[in-house]
Each structure stands twice: as C-alpha cells, then as structure tokens.
Amino acid sequence: MDLSNNKFDGQIASSLGNLQKLYSLTLSFNNFSGKIPDGFFNRTKLTWLDLSNNKFDDQIPSSLRNLKKLYSLTHSFNNFSGKIPDGFCNLTQLTWLDLSNNKFDCQIPSSLGNLKKLYSLTFSFNNFSGKIPDGFFILT
Numbered sequence: 001m002d003l004s005n006n007k008f009d010g011q012i013a014s015s016l017g018n019l020q021k022l023y024s025l026t027l028s029f030n031n032f033s034g035k036i037p038d039g040f041f042n043r044t045k046l047t048w049l050d051l052s053n054n055k056f057d058d059q060i061p062s063s064l065r066n067l068k069k070l071y072s073l074t075h076s077f078n079n080f081s082g083k084i085p086d087g088f089c090n091l092t093q094l095t096w097l098d099l100s101n102n103k104f105d106c107q108i109p110s111s112l113g114n115l116k117k118l119y120s121l122t123f124s125f126n127n128f129s130g131k132i133p134d135g136f137f138i139l140t
Helices: 014-018 062-066 086-090 110-114 134-138
Strands: 024-026 031-034 048-050 055-058 072-074 079-082 096-098 120-122
Touching (some): 086 110
Parallel strands (some): 031 055, 048 072, 072 096, 096 120
C-alpha cells in the first residue's frame, strides 16, 4: 500500500492494524504526527515499511520487534527521539535501515551487531553519543 506524497495529517489511524495481509506500507511525504499507535507493528507479514518525511515524534514503539519478516525500514526525516528499541535485534531479515535526520539522543545499541543481513545503515543527523559498539562493525 502506497499512500506517499499526499497531505494526510494527524496520527496514523489505528484501523491500519486490521490489514493483517499487508506486505508493504509507504506513508512517506505526508504530515502524519504524534506517536505511532502501540498496535501498529502487529502485522507479521510486513516486509517493507517507510514512514519517512513526516512529523512523528516520541520513541519508536518496542512492538516493532514483531515485524520479523521486515527487510526494509525507513523512518528518516521525522522527530523520533530517545533510544532505539532493543527489539531491533529481533529484525533478523533487515537489510535496509534508515533512521537519519531524527532526534535520537542515545548510544547505538550493540545488539544491532546481530543484524547479519544488514547492508545499508544510515544514522546520520541525529544526536547519538558515547562509543560505537565493538560488535557494530561485524556487520557483513
């Protein structure tokens, strides 16, 4: 489902959680804002998710860990903050991860080293701090 490049605004409708057979969702280049609903990441078949270029804020919900078939995740150009959820290490099929241009203000979690299929990682223009984890460079 591609709803990109429109003028949708407000929060994401929780009814999107009813689309259990959805494989791909692109909501980029809209004016969605606020917090992502807790049940939003309960779609077990989702492989592609692009929420970039909106006005989402708060943290990414930890329920993201439910998307075990996800191979592409783009949350760039929003206002996400806080830390990256520990559940990211459960996304073992992930090959593309873009969290650039947000307001993350944490240390990069070492658990991201568990994402063995990851070949593209973009974390630029955030407020990450601390050391880059040792296991982080084991990504192949």
